[in-house]
Every structure is written in C-alpha cells, then in structure tokens.
Amino acid sequence: MDISKFSELVSLNPKSTIPLYKxxxxxLTENIKNAILPPGTKLPPERELSALLGVSRTTTINAYRQLEEQGLICTRVGSGTYVADLGPITKTPPAVPWSQLFAPSVNIQLPSILRELIYSAAAKDSISLAAGMPDPSLYPLNDFAQFFTSQSSFLDGADLGHTPTEGYTPIRNILSTMLTEKGYGITPENTMIVSGSQQGLYLIAKVFLQPGDYVIVESPTYLGAIQLFSNSSARILSLPSSGPLPFDLLEDYLIRYRPKLFYVMPTFQNPNGRVMPLEERRELLRLAAKHRLVIVEDDPYGELFYEEKPPLPLKALDSYGGVIALGTFSKMLFPGLRTGWVVAPEPVINRFALEKQYIDLHSSNLSQRLLYDYLHQGLLDNHLALVRTEYKKRRDFVAGALKRYCSPHLTFSIPAGGFYFWCSLTQDILTRQLLHEASKTGVSFVPGEAFYADASGAHEFRLCFVTQPEERLLEGIKRLSKALQVLQTATPLSTAERPAILPLI
Amino acid sequence: MDISKFSELVSLNPKSTIPLYKxxxxxLTENIKNAILPPGTKLPPERELSALLGVSRTTTINAYRQLEEQGLICTRVGSGTYVADLGPITKTPPAVPWSQLFAPSVNIQLPSILRELIYSAAAKDSISLAAGMPDPSLYPLNDFAQFFTSQSSFLDGADLGHTPTEGYTPIRNILSTMLTEKGYGITPENTMIVSGSQQGLYLIAKVFLQPGDYVIVESPTYLGAIQLFSNSSARILSLPSSGPLPFDLLEDYLIRYRPKLFYVMPTFQNPNGRVMPLEERRELLRLAAKHRLVIVEDDPYGELFYEEKPPLPLKALDSYGGVIALGTFSKMLFPGLRTGWVVAPEPVINRFALEKQYIDLHSSNLSQRLLYDYLHQGLLDNHLALVRTEYKKRRDFVAGALKRYCSPHLTFSIPAGGFYFWCSLTQDILTRQLLHEASKTGVSFVPGEAFYADASGAHEFRLCFVTQPEERLLEGIKRLSKALQVLQTATPLSTAERPAILPLI
Incomplete structure (x- = not known):
C-alpha cells in the first residue's frame, strides 16, 4: 500500500479531548476491521508515520502498541509491522509471565548439597541432628498455659490491638532491666523487639548495606547471615574464626576496604563453639573504636553455658558506642515465639522502627504479651537452669558416643556452651560423601560448606546435640558410624561426582 | 623538607610478608615519633611519593590513611598532608556518625498534620476515632483462653519449633478451604501466611518494584500503601475512586506507562467505603487480562458487611490468573495476632517465601497455632455474626449523631460495610484547622491528605465507628461538633498557617 494514502485515511483532530494516539x-482499527487495510498489509514504520501525520514518535509508538495488544497488528523483527490475520477470535490471553515481572535479585541458590540435606532430613524416621532447635519436649508450655487457667481475665484486649513498632512497652522495660543486669549500659529506648533475631539482622542489612559495601564475617559463621548479606549484594570478607581473631588481617581489612559492619558471635560461636576470651574482646573493641567499625554482635547462646559463665558480651564492654547487639528467645525458650531483640543507639533504633513499620507494623503482641508474663513472673531463670543441666548431659553423652563409634574418622572439641559439635573428618573423606551415605542410613547434619562464604568446609560438619533425647542421639550416631564404615570400603569419590562448571554454548 | 630525602628514609623490602603500605x-610512624619528621612537616603528595618509592598509588594512599587514622598526620584540603601536632594524647574517639552509615532511603516524612494527629491522639482522655481497629472489648479472648483450660496438653511442642516459611501447614489447609468456599479456585500451595497483610504488601513491593516502576492506586487509598510504594521509589499513578472506575483513564495509564501493579480495594474501600459493583469488577478483569496487568486486591473488610453480602472478590472472578489477593484476621478478630495471608500463583508464592525467609524465617506459630484451633472449631462465623450486628448498630448511631451535631458543616454517605465514615467538610473549612481545634476538645480522626499521593483531601477526613462503644462515640462527636462551632466564629485561616516552601540559601 502506498504510504501517502495514510495521510488520507488518518485525519486527526488536534482539538479533541481524545489523545492523538487513541x-x-x-x-486504523476501523480500517482494519473493514478490510480497507486487509491482513498482511505492511504499515509504515513509526518514524515515517509520525512524520507523515505531524505527530511525535511517542504518539505513533503508543498507537501501534495499542493495536498490537488488541491483536490487530503484529511486528516481525527486522521486517516491519503488518496487519494481522485475525482468524476466528478465540485467543485465550497468554499466561502472566511472572518471573519477567520480578525485580532482579541475587539468586542465592542453595548448593545442591544443602538441598540434599533438606530432603534427607524430611525423610520419615530420619534423625535430624541438623536444625539448631531446642528440644520441643522441654518447651515450658505448661507455664504458658497456666497464665490462662490461673487468671480468667488474663488477656486484656487493650494489649492485643496495635502496639508500637519498637515493641510492647512492658516487655521493652523488662528486657532492658534483664540486659542492664548483664552489664549493658542501656535504657528501654535502646531496645527493639523483632520477629526473631533474623529480623534484626534483616533490618541491619536493609538500613546499612548498599550493593558493593563490604561486610566482615567470621569464617565459618551462621549460614543465614552469609545468605542475607549476599542477597544485599554486599561483598563478604572472611576472617578465620577457629582460633584467636587475626587482628593483623582484621586491621588490614579495615584500612583497605572500610567495611560497613563486622558480624561476629563472640560466645559459643555457631558453628564452631568458640568463646572469645575477655582480653581478645577488649582488643577487638579498641580496634573497632580506632577505625569506627560497627560491630554486630549476635548472641543467641550466651545463657546456654555448661561450664563457667562466659565473659561479658561486647555490648557490655563497649565504651565507644559502635556495637549493635542481637538476641533471641528462640534458643532459650522456643522458636515459635518469633521474639528476638536488637540493642542499639537511639538513632539506629529509630531508623529500624521506620523500616519495620513497612515490613509488618509490629511483631506479634500475642507472643510478646505471653512472654512478658513469663519473664515478669521470673520463670526464665529456672528454665535456663533446667536446660543447662539437661543439655550438658547430652553434650557429654554425644562426646562419648562420637568417640566410641566414629572416633578414627573424625575429630571435634567439646563446646562449653551452645548447641553444636563442630566435627572435622579425616582428610580422605568429604562431607558430601558422608551426607549422601547418611541419608541412606537415616541421619542428617549440616555440611560445613554451608557456613563459609568461600568454598571451604569440605571436610567439616555440624551436629546439634540438644534437640533429641539421648536414645535418639545414640541411634543417630550409630547411623552416622554406619555411613562412615560404608565409606571406608567404598572406592574414593571420583572427580565426576564434583560437578564441573561447563561453559554454556 | 627535601622530597628526595624520603627515598633515604623509606627503604622497602618487597620480599617481606608485611604489605608495602604497612x-x-x-x-614514617617511627620517624614522626622520633621527631625526625617534626610536627608541621609537609609530606610529599601521594602521587609523588609513589613515583619516588616505585609503588602503586593505592599503596601510598593506604599508608597515609593508616597514619591519618592514628592521628599522626593530617590533610588540609587544597594545601597538602602534614605531620600532625600530637600534643598530649588524650583524644576520646569521636562518636559513631550513624546517619552517615545508613544506606540512602526515600525519607517519607509524615506531613506535619499527621504528626499533630499522632500527638493529639496520644493525649489523655482524648477519644480516638482515627485508628482502624476493632473494639478490644469484642476480641474473642475467652475462646482463645478456653483452648488452654479445656485441654491440658493443648499445645504441642512439635508445633512451636520452626515451621515452613509459607505458614503452619494446617492453617494453610483450612484457609484454602475457607477461601475456596468463597469462590477462589485455589489449593493450599497458593496461600502463604504473613505477619499481617502489611507484610504481604511489603513482599509484593520487594519482589515486583524497582525504582521508577509505575504503580496505580485508587485515590484516596490506604495510607500505608502510599508510604510503602513511595519508599520503594515507585512512581504512583492515582485513579479517582469515589465513583465508578474511570476505565478510559486506566487504559490510558496501562498503554502509556505499563505499570507493574494496580493496588485496589474493591470492597468497602478504605477510606471511602465504596463497593465496586459486579459488572465493574468484570470489566476491570477484562482490561487487566488484555494488558496483562497485575492486580493486587486488598480485602480486609469483605466479611464485615452490614447490608447484603458484597459481590465476589476479584480473585474469585479472575480467569486470567493475574490477581494477587491480600487478607487478614486483624479486622475480623484482633490485630495482635499479626496474621494475614497472600493468595497468588505458585511461582509468586515461592518467590515471596524466599524473601520472607530473610525477613523473619516465618510468622509467629504461637499465633498460627491458636488461630488454627479457633478456625477449626468453627468459631469464626459466630464471631462475625456478633460483630456485624454490633458494628451496624454503631454505624447507624454515628450517622444519626453526625447528622444531629455536625450536619451543616459536613456531608458523608453511609457505608454498607467496613469501619469508616468518609466525611467532606463544607468548602470554607480545612481539615487541618478542624484537627487543630479537635485536639483541644479531645477527639481525633485521620485527615484526608493522608490518603492521597498528591496534595488532595484538604476538606476530607476519616472517622472510625467501630473501636469505641456508643457512649464514647457520642462524646467524640459532641467534641467534634464543638470544634466545628469554634471554627465558625474564628477568623478564616490566614495563609501564614500554610507553611510556604522557602528556598534554602
């Protein structure tokens, strides 16, 4: 069709309230439907059409886009735009292309070894020594139930409407007192209740980190922290944590990279159980003050000690004011409360509260209300005494069983607190091999690789000794031993089992 | 000092394990401390020093940075680097500059009018008709308490450890059944439990929106949605919502801007109470399917109807699969549960779950567990019947009182459901004036401006009629009437009371 005909076909009224593109x-719609522009007709390119009609290119683009959406025209790449073959109009609209609509994000694919773990742990009759969870049979649920039975009007509606984002005020007060007794120099305004300390960590990442920022973590460290920081597109600097902190390397990081944060667990480190000695804590704080380093001190296990009390937390020793502390009731009581806390200077708490408002307005006040009563009645200390005794027994029991059943193949040290044995396999066994065999014998654990930001940990793994009662622990370790024995007689892992990175062509 | 002397002073060992900058x-530290380089000595610029020593510029930068941090040298802008006057070393480290460490964010400052509201609502004896909260005296807390008293082993530890991020499985099942009965064509895999529907909205913003993306909202709309979308740096397109949806404008938006989402409350819209008729819902879905528009349907009030049942939700009518639905137990039961839900196609739920894992692992399973029992025992229907009756009475009571006490100054229509009267003041009264007077007489409400993304709403406000019992509602309206009377005799608001935008010079 002669392009000049278009100026006859299309006569526009610039004074109309109908937009020009419409x-x-x-x-054009009318002409297509009346077959004045029959199927297959090539339409002028947008640029030519806009010149011809004296309108902007945006106008013709929008006009063509609307026609295309109505299925009246179609674009063939490299060829042009044509009137479509309408056929019988029974087209169902294409499905919504969800993944194309998602904002780009760092895709933290769990390593296949971890996915294998998840499936094997879910298998029936499998004994999980993987999850870091207190023993459900020790949850103080009778105490919680008693609040209801002892007082008929125990729950007051006024406490169950909306509460401040920073937390239910009575629980902030009692938490502040608890922490002051531990040496923190704080007021309730320095505390904030979060939905598990995971949410505290999320808020820290959200408020402090921009893509490309540096974060220092211990190596190994809590796997959720590695995933969260990676998801924030931060760059992770690893600091070996199996022995004393390498202060030279740390200072080197501070000078070279100016990291935003150092995420550290000084007490019963997860996974390796290490306790940072008092003098090392002081040295760390001196260095932090000098470089104005912000320290994120995660302390979920500090009250779960089985020997003498651990040294004061960094937050209690901190005189320069750069420590943000995270804590939780998940390990002391039970995870289902989803109640943790952040302690920080007021400007930081204020900023966290602004962000948390967008996320969930505030944490469950049903949990906060029940927990308040529990703490207020002074029930926590007794419970801690009970679980310390029980978990210490299980620790010693597991240490004995590991020595007896698995001894030549692995080494470990005995943790003075916390939930975990951190085991090293003799160098000819890979954790991934062991996990594979263990899933067949019916026991699971977390492979070491999950705790490293780099590819380390191939010969290490973490066992949780608190979730199961002794007879299950024993059975789990026997199954582990069986898996180890199978590996002794097996041929060594062929290189083919380590997936190579193949170029995509 | 002669710069060439530096090559004599500084002799490096390239084979040492100590980094060159150290x-x-x-x-230099040694020379400064020994006063070989006395205070005030000008040091060579980094570029010259690196040429002189044959090292990279990064090396000299890092060396100077370390000296500067130790307080041994200082940089004077435009002049150079000098050995510092050390003086007596008693410097306390400077406070941590927190706000400089925060990642930049859109600072959604609440308009001053809203801050005034917050303070006035907090005043003692003030009657709040502002917050959208059910009446605490109607929360079914006795039912919740009964679970504990009736069964001694009601709570099972196994339910209170960690649960799936998508929600406690039994509650997802029962929710899916509930919603299927309402016409949703879904399975439990399409549901996800969130910490209040606010968290659902947060996940939607997090997963779908990138800075600059367009989002359509009704105008007026839920103020939390405006703040959240603004905080995501999305661009907001407003669609008037006081009458039938303007489909021409909507289609215009869809073609021109290709918005990512349309956030809409078709049933008992907050704040204006409107119910979108069935045929309009169908038309909206047709348009959405044509343009593959993703609709976010927020429906917190659908079960709180006081006349006939409202039409089916969009999600139930949706045949093309592009509707994401949000719901909550906060308005039906009580906000302190922090339990809401999202219904969406599986790929969307999977992506939401990945994000939620970082945020809080999962929602409170104490809340989920108790709520499950409540729903499982079929207690919700009776409770809804009770509150519908009670809230309907309050609605009619407030309508009467508003007519009697405030009639000449404001107009409103009677909502068929939900929590709010949406009032318009006669054109010579500004809501901000009224709020100011009302805070003196002791009553509060939400000014209209909060519900608009643009600067509209100066003559409108929202009254919640469900939170207070009748005598308090009456007293609140009398106080409102008193404030209106004061305004009648007052001089008109001078322009000075509207803060002008002054250039900062």
Missing part, C-alpha cells in the same frame, strides 16, 4: 489507533 | 606507614 485517535490514530481508532481510525 | 612498611611505609611503619617507617
């Missing part, structure tokens, strides 16, 4: 689309 | 810093 006028163009409307006229 | 060697340089060490040698």
């Amino acid at each position: 006028q163009i689309a409307g006229i | 060697q340089i810093a060490g040698i």
Whole structure:
C-alpha cells in the first residue's frame, strides 16, 4: 500500500479531548476491521508515520502498541509491522509471565548439597541432628498455659490491638532491666523487639548495606547471615574464626576496604563453639573504636553455658558506642515465639522502627504479651537452669558416643556452651560423601560448606546435640558410624561426582 | 623538607610478608615519633611519593590513611598532608556518625498534620476515632483462653519449633478451604501466611518494584500503601475512586506507562467505603487480562458487611490468573495476632517465601497455632455474626449523631460495610484547622491528605465507628461538633498557617 494514502485515511483532530494516539489507533482499527487495510498489509514504520501525520514518535509508538495488544497488528523483527490475520477470535490471553515481572535479585541458590540435606532430613524416621532447635519436649508450655487457667481475665484486649513498632512497652522495660543486669549500659529506648533475631539482622542489612559495601564475617559463621548479606549484594570478607581473631588481617581489612559492619558471635560461636576470651574482646573493641567499625554482635547462646559463665558480651564492654547487639528467645525458650531483640543507639533504633513499620507494623503482641508474663513472673531463670543441666548431659553423652563409634574418622572439641559439635573428618573423606551415605542410613547434619562464604568446609560438619533425647542421639550416631564404615570400603569419590562448571554454548 | 630525602628514609623490602603500605606507614610512624619528621612537616603528595618509592598509588594512599587514622598526620584540603601536632594524647574517639552509615532511603516524612494527629491522639482522655481497629472489648479472648483450660496438653511442642516459611501447614489447609468456599479456585500451595497483610504488601513491593516502576492506586487509598510504594521509589499513578472506575483513564495509564501493579480495594474501600459493583469488577478483569496487568486486591473488610453480602472478590472472578489477593484476621478478630495471608500463583508464592525467609524465617506459630484451633472449631462465623450486628448498630448511631451535631458543616454517605465514615467538610473549612481545634476538645480522626499521593483531601477526613462503644462515640462527636462551632466564629485561616516552601540559601 502506498504510504501517502495514510495521510488520507488518518485525519486527526488536534482539538479533541481524545489523545492523538487513541485517535490514530481508532481510525486504523476501523480500517482494519473493514478490510480497507486487509491482513498482511505492511504499515509504515513509526518514524515515517509520525512524520507523515505531524505527530511525535511517542504518539505513533503508543498507537501501534495499542493495536498490537488488541491483536490487530503484529511486528516481525527486522521486517516491519503488518496487519494481522485475525482468524476466528478465540485467543485465550497468554499466561502472566511472572518471573519477567520480578525485580532482579541475587539468586542465592542453595548448593545442591544443602538441598540434599533438606530432603534427607524430611525423610520419615530420619534423625535430624541438623536444625539448631531446642528440644520441643522441654518447651515450658505448661507455664504458658497456666497464665490462662490461673487468671480468667488474663488477656486484656487493650494489649492485643496495635502496639508500637519498637515493641510492647512492658516487655521493652523488662528486657532492658534483664540486659542492664548483664552489664549493658542501656535504657528501654535502646531496645527493639523483632520477629526473631533474623529480623534484626534483616533490618541491619536493609538500613546499612548498599550493593558493593563490604561486610566482615567470621569464617565459618551462621549460614543465614552469609545468605542475607549476599542477597544485599554486599561483598563478604572472611576472617578465620577457629582460633584467636587475626587482628593483623582484621586491621588490614579495615584500612583497605572500610567495611560497613563486622558480624561476629563472640560466645559459643555457631558453628564452631568458640568463646572469645575477655582480653581478645577488649582488643577487638579498641580496634573497632580506632577505625569506627560497627560491630554486630549476635548472641543467641550466651545463657546456654555448661561450664563457667562466659565473659561479658561486647555490648557490655563497649565504651565507644559502635556495637549493635542481637538476641533471641528462640534458643532459650522456643522458636515459635518469633521474639528476638536488637540493642542499639537511639538513632539506629529509630531508623529500624521506620523500616519495620513497612515490613509488618509490629511483631506479634500475642507472643510478646505471653512472654512478658513469663519473664515478669521470673520463670526464665529456672528454665535456663533446667536446660543447662539437661543439655550438658547430652553434650557429654554425644562426646562419648562420637568417640566410641566414629572416633578414627573424625575429630571435634567439646563446646562449653551452645548447641553444636563442630566435627572435622579425616582428610580422605568429604562431607558430601558422608551426607549422601547418611541419608541412606537415616541421619542428617549440616555440611560445613554451608557456613563459609568461600568454598571451604569440605571436610567439616555440624551436629546439634540438644534437640533429641539421648536414645535418639545414640541411634543417630550409630547411623552416622554406619555411613562412615560404608565409606571406608567404598572406592574414593571420583572427580565426576564434583560437578564441573561447563561453559554454556 | 627535601622530597628526595624520603627515598633515604623509606627503604622497602618487597620480599617481606608485611604489605608495602604497612612498611611505609611503619617507617614514617617511627620517624614522626622520633621527631625526625617534626610536627608541621609537609609530606610529599601521594602521587609523588609513589613515583619516588616505585609503588602503586593505592599503596601510598593506604599508608597515609593508616597514619591519618592514628592521628599522626593530617590533610588540609587544597594545601597538602602534614605531620600532625600530637600534643598530649588524650583524644576520646569521636562518636559513631550513624546517619552517615545508613544506606540512602526515600525519607517519607509524615506531613506535619499527621504528626499533630499522632500527638493529639496520644493525649489523655482524648477519644480516638482515627485508628482502624476493632473494639478490644469484642476480641474473642475467652475462646482463645478456653483452648488452654479445656485441654491440658493443648499445645504441642512439635508445633512451636520452626515451621515452613509459607505458614503452619494446617492453617494453610483450612484457609484454602475457607477461601475456596468463597469462590477462589485455589489449593493450599497458593496461600502463604504473613505477619499481617502489611507484610504481604511489603513482599509484593520487594519482589515486583524497582525504582521508577509505575504503580496505580485508587485515590484516596490506604495510607500505608502510599508510604510503602513511595519508599520503594515507585512512581504512583492515582485513579479517582469515589465513583465508578474511570476505565478510559486506566487504559490510558496501562498503554502509556505499563505499570507493574494496580493496588485496589474493591470492597468497602478504605477510606471511602465504596463497593465496586459486579459488572465493574468484570470489566476491570477484562482490561487487566488484555494488558496483562497485575492486580493486587486488598480485602480486609469483605466479611464485615452490614447490608447484603458484597459481590465476589476479584480473585474469585479472575480467569486470567493475574490477581494477587491480600487478607487478614486483624479486622475480623484482633490485630495482635499479626496474621494475614497472600493468595497468588505458585511461582509468586515461592518467590515471596524466599524473601520472607530473610525477613523473619516465618510468622509467629504461637499465633498460627491458636488461630488454627479457633478456625477449626468453627468459631469464626459466630464471631462475625456478633460483630456485624454490633458494628451496624454503631454505624447507624454515628450517622444519626453526625447528622444531629455536625450536619451543616459536613456531608458523608453511609457505608454498607467496613469501619469508616468518609466525611467532606463544607468548602470554607480545612481539615487541618478542624484537627487543630479537635485536639483541644479531645477527639481525633485521620485527615484526608493522608490518603492521597498528591496534595488532595484538604476538606476530607476519616472517622472510625467501630473501636469505641456508643457512649464514647457520642462524646467524640459532641467534641467534634464543638470544634466545628469554634471554627465558625474564628477568623478564616490566614495563609501564614500554610507553611510556604522557602528556598534554602
């Protein structure tokens, strides 16, 4: 069709309230439907059409887009735009292309070894020594139930409407007192209740980190922290944590990279159980003050000690004011409360509260209300005494069983607190091999690789000794031993089992 | 000092394990402390020093940075680097500059009018008709308490450890059944439990929106949605919502801007109470399917109807699969549960779950567990019947009182459901004036401006009629009437009371 004909076909009214692109689309629609522009007709390119009609290119683009959406025209790449073959109009609209609509994000694919773990742990009759969870049979649920039975009007509606984002005020007060007794120099305004300390960590990442920022973590460290920081597109600097902190390397990081944060667990480190000695804590704080380093001190296990009390937390020793502390009731009581806390200077708490408002307005006040009563009645200390005794027994029991059943193949040290044995396999066995065999014998654990930001940990793994009662622990270790024995007689892992990175061509 | 002397002073050992910058810093430190380089000595610029020593510029930068942090040298802008006057070393480290460490964010400052509201609502004896909260005296807390008293082993530890991020499985099942009965064509895999529907909205913003993306909202709409979308740096397109949806404008938006989402409350809209008729819902879905528009349907009030049942939700009518639905137990039961839900196609739920894992692992399973029992025992229907009756009475009571006490100054229509009267003041009264007077007489409400993304709403406000019992509602309206009377005799608001935008010079 001669392009000049278009100026006859399309006559526009610039004074109309109908936008120009709609006028163009409307006229073309009519002509297509009346077969004045039959199927297969090539339409002028947008640029030519806009010159011809004296309108902007945006106008013709929008007009064509509308026609295309109505299925009246179609674009063939490299060829042009044509009137479509309408056929019988029974087209169902294409499905929504969800993944194309998602904002790009760092895709933290769990390593296949971890996915294998998840499936094997879910298998029936499998004994999980993987999850870091207190023993459900020790949850103080009778105490919680008693609040209801002892007082008929125990729950007051006024406490169960909306509460401040920073937390239910009575629980902030009692938490502040608890922490002051531990040496923190704080007021309730320095505390904030979060939905598990995971949410505290999320807020820290959200408020402090921009893509490309540096974060220092111990190596190994809590796997959720590695995933969260990676998801924030931060760059992770690893600091070996199996022995004393390498202060030279740390200072080197501080000078070279100016990291935003150092995420550290000084007490019963997860996974390796290490306790940072008092003098090392002081040295760390001196260095932090000098470089104005912000320290994130995660302390979920500090009250779960089985020997003498651990040294004061960094937050209690901190005189320069750069420590943000995270804590939780998940390990002391039970995870289902989803109640943890952040302690920080007021400007930081204020900023966290602004962000948390967008996320969930505030944490469950049903949990906060029940927990308040529990703490207020002074029930926590007794419970801690009970679980310390029980978990210490299980620790010693597991240490004995590991020595007896698995001894030549692995080494470990005995943790003075916390939930975990951190085991090293003799160098000819890979954790991934062991996990594979263990899933067949019916026991699971977390492979070491999950705790490293780099590819380390191939010969290490973590066992949780608190979740199961002794007879299950024993059975689990026997199954582990069986898996180890199978590996002794097996041929060594062929290189083919380590997936190579193949170029995509 | 002659710059060439530096090559004599600083002799480096390239084979040492000590990094070069540390060697340089060490040698200079020694010379400064021994006053070979006395205070005030000008040091060579980094570029010259690196040429002189044959090292990279990064090396000299890092060396100087370390010296500067130790307080041994200082940089004067535009002049150079000098050996510092050390003086007596008693410097306390400067406070941590927290706000400089925060990642930049859109600072959604609440308009001053809203801050005034917050303070006035907090005043003692003030009657709040502002917050959208059910009446605490109607929360079914006795039912919740009964679970504990009736069964001694009601709570099972196994339910209170960690549960799946998508929600406690039994509650997802029962929710899916509930929603299927309402016409949703879904399975439990399409549901996800969130910490209040606010968290659902947060996940939607997090997963779908990138800075600059367009989002359509009704105008007026839920103020939390405006703040959240603004905080995501999305661009907001407003669609008037006081009458039938303007489909021409909507289609215009869809073609021109290709918005990512349309956030809409078709049933008992907050704040204006409107119910979108069935045929309009169908038309909206047709348009959405045509343009593959993703609709976010927020429906917190659908079960709180006081006349006939409202039409089916969009999600139930949706045949093309592009509707994401949000719901909550906060308005039906009580906000302190922090339990809401999202219904969406599986790929969307999977992506939401990945994000939620970082945020809080999962929602409170104490809340989920108790709520499950409540729903499982079929207690919700009776409770809804009770509150519908009670809230309907309050609605009619408030309508009467508003007519009697405030009639000449404001107009409103009677909502068929939900929590709010949406009032318009006669054109010579501004809501901000009224709020100011009302805070003196002791009553509060939400001014209209909060519900608009643009600067509209100066003559409108929202009254919640469900939170207070009748005598308090009456007293609140009398106080409102008193404030209106004061305004009648007052001089008109001078322009000075509207803060002008002054250039900062």
